[in-house]
Amino acid sequence: MRQRFLNRINFTDVSLAIIGTAFVGLIVVGSFKTLVEGNYTTRQWLDFVVFGIAQGSIYALIALGYTLVYGILRMINFAHSEVFMAGSYTAYFAAAAMAKSGFTRENTLGAILVLFAVAMATSTFIGVLVERIAYRPLRRAPRLVPLITAIGASEVLKYIFKGLYGDQFKAYPEIEALKGSYTWGDINITKIQVVVILSAAFLMLALYLYVQYTKTGKAMRAVSEDKDVAALMGINVDAIIVRTFVLGAALAGAAGILYAITFRQVNFFMGFIPGIKAFTAAVLGGIGNIPGAMVGGIFLGLFESVGPILFLDGLNVPAPYQLKDVIAFSMLVLVLLFRPSGILGERLSRNKA
């Protein structure tokens, strides 16, 4: 009896359990201490939460691009972070021109819409180009191969944009109408955060409806179930894949604008961190799952804004905000270890994971 029990536990599971317990222990102890010490007021906590939701909705928009492509091709589009950067960086020039000519002040809504249009168009163009050059010829290749071209494409795009627009940080012009904030009781929310959350919510809703209720959406779902059978049913698989890339890239472009009006700085390297975080968000929610990416994005945003203070401040870690990326990446590791299907994902079969 004892022998059988010993046979059943294996080294991997035990070490995973130890790692998991250690992490959960740290989080619980850290949060408990922070809350007991009470160095932060409710108002501050609420600020963190609002910031986290705004940040998270940007992640969610980018994450949708990863999830859509993964759902259909079962591959991580490594170049997606550069698709995001391309839109945001290109739209800077439109923003600067409109701010200079005074158009932004006269017609703020129009200016913002123009920005969205420029960024989404650029991102879409880049996204489709990457699919055509780096992924389509490799549809049937071993899985490592498109992954490596994706890494290559990401580097190429980064340095092409560096060459085109230069390597300095560019400061997005401030939009007058978006200064200031609203306050209800203890909740304080800036106008920019309102814009970010509302536009992200609108775009996500639009995407969800598109995928659920249009013919293309139906075809996309069919292709993600089984490419070959979908082709037999008369679906043009390549065309559907291109449309998927278009959708993902357009959302990344929109996220680029939201990111730019929040942080007001763009450069050729800006895609890397949001990109990998958005990927984390996609995994967190369950990759391949559209509502999952939205939920995952918000969750990750919250973790990142509340987490460092909540978990680490109590453990007397100096400058916990420097470690927010560590928290995000640890989340990725933990999710992949303990629930690879994510919060909303279905149980992944072995060949998918």
Add this chain to the structure above:
Amino acid sequence: MEHENKSPWWQKALQSGLIGGIIAILAALIGMVESFHARDIIAGQISMGETLLLLLIVGFAYTSSRDERLPISNRVLSGVITGVVIAVMMVGFIMLGKVVNLRSILVNASPVLYKILTFDMENASAAYGYLIGISAITSLAVSLIHAIPPLWRRAINTGFTIVLLLALLQDLLRITLTPFPAVTEALAWMFGKRGEQGLSVVGAVVVFIVVAGFNLLSAMNRDAIRKRSQALPSGTQKALRWTSWGLLAAFLLIWPRIAGPVLSDVTNSVGLYILMGLGLNIVVGYAGLLDLGYVAFYALGAFTMGVLTTTGGEIFFDFQWTFWEALPFAVLVAGLAGVFLGIPVLKIRGDYLAIITLGFGEIIRIMFLSDFLKPYFGGSFGIVSIATPTVGSTLLNTPQTLYYVILAACLVALFVAYRLRDSRIGRAWKAIREDEDVAQAMGINLTSTKLLAFATGAAFGGLSGAIFAAKLSTVYPHSFTLITSINVLALIIVGGMGSLPGVIVGGLLLVGLPELLREFSEFRLLIFGILLIAMMLNKPEGFLPEAVHRREFHEDENLSPATGD
């Protein structure tokens, strides 16, 4: 699912010309042409920037005239169409650039660029004509190459390649020849005048004729040569082989004397990358575990060396060991870290593994950078005053002496990797790479095998990092970004995954070349990215592939396509 393209041949030629034109304009706009223009290939005649554009035209004209089903006249015509379209697009771009100020957005659209593209000519329309004319002639010549026998074609290709390489590597050649003034004197005609870069016109022509002629002769007599060398008695064959190994060893030993400090330093960077490449090759090439956070182990090796040997006193630790005492610990720490980071990812495969290891690499870097660990690792200022290696009482603190440490490390790593390759564990790694489930069913213990791969690979990385720390005598976290991981990955992929000579060639090509050609370094990652994509599209097994990998990647060409998933 390749669709048969039904469009007529001229349409295809036009299309490839348009693509070529866009790429040429892009190369100009990202500043490549301008920065390459600073170096001459043929002194005073052709610069590297012009060569880049010419090579683009050559490449596109060559591919568009490749379709063997067409009659030769149509093939030549499509090559010329492609070339002319590229040139016309360039002209269009220059004309546009003179009317519209592109520079407010595109930083590299400077007047200098237009000057380069119009060959510094006063008369604009003459320059445009010249550009189109040259492009037409080049593409005509390139297309006509299809009409001549393959033996000659290969000889011409080799001739041009060697001339180009010689021109690119002339600095290397000039420096290495400095200790031999007689040779320098004798070869003076080959290079441009003093103070000029590039080959002289005479030099280029002579080198081309010699190389092409030699190639042609040896290709014609290849069978005879092979027969004669096989007919040699086995004793002589053995002796020949040993002599060539001996010559190589002697060359490696005296290299720093020939090379001088600057080149030795370049060689040292190449060596450190080869060391990392050998390590990552075990993880990615042998065991098939794509690791994008490999830089973490490099960083751990470097920081362990730093912590153990620093005499700076800025940080909490005060070991003050010597280099040789600390080295085994640096390797050990990196290897253990390989195991620790390996445990959580044992069950994770493919894409997820790539992203999770990338996360690990970033976590380690951010931790070293953070205020949290600043007392121990110095935060963003890092650790200073790291011990230099000594032999007896001599300090190995110059690039020329440090070279031997790196050479020894590389040889040890090469030996270990070579012996591991066909050992029991090496075959287990390959089995896992091919199919994890089948490997497990065959009785391979996945846990220990994978962890051993991570640990060995990490130990090589740690060794490289430790020497890196001693080389610079400082370490700080900014040296350990994702870019290093990508560089190492690129070098093993270009060389051929799993192939040991591939790692060395990859290191020389991807680290050595950009260090020698400073014009390249700005576009290093761009070129790496293009290389990665191009390799995966055309030659996924790499330049010097392992036999198994070559078969694997060209499987579908031998088997019926219906077996694909």
